[in-house]
Amino acid sequence: MRPLARAWLALVLAFLYVPVAVMVAMGLNASPLYALPLHFSLHWFAALAGDDAILLATRNSLLVALVTCVVATAIGTLAAVALARPDLRGRGVLQALLLPPIGIPWLISGTAMLVFFSWTGIGRGLHSMMLGHVALATPYVVLVVGPGLKALPPNLEDAAKSLGATPADAFRSVTLPLLLPSVVAAALFAFAVSLDQFVISYFLATPGVTTLPVLIYGAIRSGFTPEINAVSTALLAASVVLLLGFARLAGVGGFLGRR
Amino acid sequence: MGGSISRRGVNATMGAALVAAALGARSRPAAAAETITVLNWQGYGTDEAWALKLFAEHTGITVRHDYFNSEPEMVTKLRSNPGAYDVALINSARTRTIAADGLIEAIDLSQVPNAKDLTPALRDHANLTEGGKHYGISWVWGMNSLAVRRGVVKGADSYAVLSDPAYKNRAALFDDAVTEVGIGALMTGQSINAPTDLGAIKQRLTAMKPNIKLIWSSESEWNKAFVAGAFDVAIYWSGAAARAQKRYNLPVDFIVPKEGAIGWLDGLSVPSAAKNKAAALKFINFMIDPSFYLQWAKDAGAAASANAKAMSELAPDNPIRTIHKAEYISALQFMSTLPDERRKAFVDLWSEMKAFYAG
């Protein structure tokens, strides 16, 4: 069974990386129109180095994504813990309320946020993008952490409390470590949701303050070049380095191998 | 259902406040005397970096940009940000409507010296004028018409090629209601701006179904799909076709068939609430200057300039010049003002057609 399982996993990963491989390859292809066959060129990477607009937008994207990731993961995990309590009333309604941010098309949410934020004086800019992104990412966090909580042995916290731990201690020292894989997954998703969000960011961007996906979206009409592939590739490479460092920090046995 | 809301009523309810605030009501900090803000499509001439540098060197005026991704968004931005913009790019089909709303003001041509070189038919086009006053300075014009793969499609001189069984599954349409309904209008001998028989248009569009492979919405999408060999006949923009020929060496032939083409004219206007009108006019004058246009056409490839002098300075074999023949200007039907109801009817028809193509 095991070789078969591993083969399946490898196949799935290969599928996930097909477009990524194409993206990288086209960033290294001389043709501005993604024509085949491939003619190797570093032209687009070189162009990138001098393109302040793209670099600044990338920096903004990372900043918003990082804040979104931290805030959404924190508040979403708390909400997931509360939603998992057996004596909670109105669970169905509370869970249903998580759906509109995911289910309403971004164009509606984006327009709605813009109108509301302008009206209330919150305004546009990076701060309102963060406000919007956190709202969008939090339901993902709750829905990813939730199943992880349900899978925990039910009486652990009670056991810890009966041994004299305060509820907060019991959560911190017993539940949280066991929950870590789900929390990490949720955080990675929250980051991804923000980093890829272009519609809401588009509405909430001010002239001159933009993010990478907005830049790409705005450039569609005039036609964007493989420079976009190059910056995506660079960003991906940076992510790999970052994650490798993170995985190393997580220690021997890895962050998933707590059991 | 309920009764209509009076204007005062709207103001009293949150509606107007919301919309007034919509699409960025954040007011600009008191503008520096020598800064103007231009509202345009991204990557459409006015934001060419070299041009802005040159303009700043000559006049000391810094140009900033805000962009829109659809015409309705442009109108909303103008309406909800009074004072934020000094120059706006407006498709002349909407100029009169926007002027009627009081959002843009008449321009004194004597303040725009280069206007004397503009092709008179474009400069004084009915789309841009009201009561003899100019509400927009004609800047660039072009056509939406037929583009075919050279060597594969031969002798096409009619939009009928879009429903020719020889090109089953080999055609692409532009995802724009006004253009596609306009094509149907041309095919049935009607005015593109005021067709009376939408049923006949629907019939023509319906007949194209077996051929339609792709409904495109951006230049890069068109070019990439063309390079990948997805289609052989399509509706395309004249300026983009010139770019495809000159810059990317694609085997594209742009054709104005016997039914005619859909013309469009883009103008530059000054919002009534602009804070720096003198600088705005200087910038517009620079934008219609042949020196700017020639460099722009060379660097990026553009649609046709409304400035006759600029066009005459292009090389005779330049695709921009061979595609945009001067005689078309008088023969073309240009996209003009559409009453809301008619525009809605066009949009409804096109949505229905798209759903039909998909089914």
Add this chain to the structure above:
Amino acid sequence: MPAERHAAGPRPRRTGTAATAALLAPTYLWLAVAVFLPLAGMLYFSLLTGVPAPHHPAAFTAENYLAFVRKPYLLHVAWRSLALGLWTTGLCALIGWPAALALSRAVRGRARDAIFLLTILPFWTSGLVRVLSWTMVLADHGLLDRALGAVIPGWRVSDLLYTFPAIVIGLVHAYLPYMILTCYVSLAAIDPALIEAARGLGARAPVIFARILLPISLPGLLSGAVLIFVPVIGSFMEPRILGGRVGVTMGTVIEDQFTQAFDWPLGAALSFTMLAAVLLLFGVLYGASRLRPAA
């Protein structure tokens, strides 16, 4: 189980309630400010004849909510969106659940961490760029054709791009990681000893699947399904770019109301109708799951 829980001692109920509220407050307050209040504004718009503005007053109307009656072709569009949602969710479950099982049972330690991260990493790039990359793969004479042609002599053009399956491929790719990871966090909690014990008692693979693996991973499977189905039926980028002429969905129709028609009210009404349908669907499923006798 409830008896056991009760035996753990009397629960200080009031502080418990206060604590629960405190845990919920940040999320729901945030959602209220950034989503629910803005959407309430949109709900108001959806009842107007047009976007109100000076010179263009709007009236109240319920007409926008009758769109499906007035324009019957929208029913076909809605059906296509539903089909996309079902296909995508189903395929993600069929591909993702076994992958999650493999990840939790057949790989350990650092390799598991690495694969876990590798699953999400592709989604740290622009979705638009990923979808455009798929067009290169699926086009006739595209990369897929070239690859298959190199392996299978005489391979004919597959011509997948601009078809319904092309949209499904793009969407499955975009949403598969959600299913893998939500299933994984459920499956990882299964004590290997439990499966060994079942096996020792003579249980065969199908029994282990039906009695142990599936029930335990059900919350993950359901969470994944929600995270996939709900956004997919409103998706517009994948259908538009990969679907060609067949790429007309509720998502693209709603998008058109904003970019082409300037009909926010109709776009908003269509979105709320869609959301209501989704909530109704999940409400029915939720009710059905509660009616089922407890195992």
